[in-house]
Amino acid sequence: MALILTLASPFPVSLAARRPRLPSKKTTHDKKQSHTSIGFGGDKKHELWRCVEGCGACCKLQKGPSFASPEEIFTHPSDLELYRSLIGPDGWCVHFQKSTRTCSIYADRPYFCRVEPDIFESLYGIHPKKFNKEACSSCRDTIKAIYGSNSEELCNFNNSTRGIF
Ligand code: SF4
Ligand code: SF4
Numbered sequence: 294m295a296l297i298l299t300l301a302s303p304f305p306v307s308l309a310a311r312r313p314r315l316p317s318k319k320t321t322h323d324k325k326q327s328h329t330s331i332g333f334g335g336d337k338k339h340e341l342w343r344c345v346e347g348c349g350a351c352c353k354l355q356k357g358p359s360f361a362s363p364e365e366i367f368t369h370p371s372d373l374e375l376y377r378s379l380i381g382p383d384g385w386c387v388h389f390q391k392s393t394r395t396c397s398i399y400a401d402r403p404y405f406c407r408v409e410p411d412i413f414e415s416l417y418g419i420h421p422k423k424f425n426k427e428a429c430s431s432c433r434d435t436i437k438a439i440y441g442s443n444s445e446e447l448c449n450f451n452n453s454t455r456g457i458f
Contacts, residue, residue: 339424341454342429352382352389353384354386355380433447
């Protein structure tokens with residue numbers, strides 16, 4: 294899954310300097326396995342990020358204007374080229390299998406498809422200690438944008454990540 298942060302999320306210094314954070318347009322934000330708004334008794338302070346099955350929202354690679362663009366995220370031309378090469382005519386990744394909502398190249402997916410602390414730190418400058426919070430927030434923003442704020446996918450994600458201590 295290519296989890297892209299929204300413009301309202303924390304950005305590396307270089308990005309923040311180029312593009313100011315949007316107010317709270319917080320529309321907010323792995324997929325083989327592949328939601329929430331906390332509100333079902335969950336505790337954001339203690340949530341632990343995990344991908345939930347049947348989602349795949351982050352494999353829609355052409356995201357809306359609330360999300361950071363690939364040009365803003367990647368510093369290496371090869372990464373940008375690879376990202377662009379994955380975008381199908383409908384905006385979804387060409388490797389995303391819609392019938393099963395899984396990744397057909399999961400074991401060999403690009404590094405930027407991996408939701409891991411070191412990847413969040415290198416791409417977004419997010420400290421590993423904040424990984425869970427930011428990854429959960431990013432998933433919610435993405436799921437809301439793709440499936441809606443009242444979607445089953447979002448509910449599943451919230452139920453999956455809340456209250457894991
Ligand atoms: S390569 Fe796989 S994990 Fe990455 S965006 Fe495409 S379908 Fe999703
Ligand atoms: S948006 Fe989050 S829960 Fe959904 S597939 Fe991507 S990483 Fe998994």
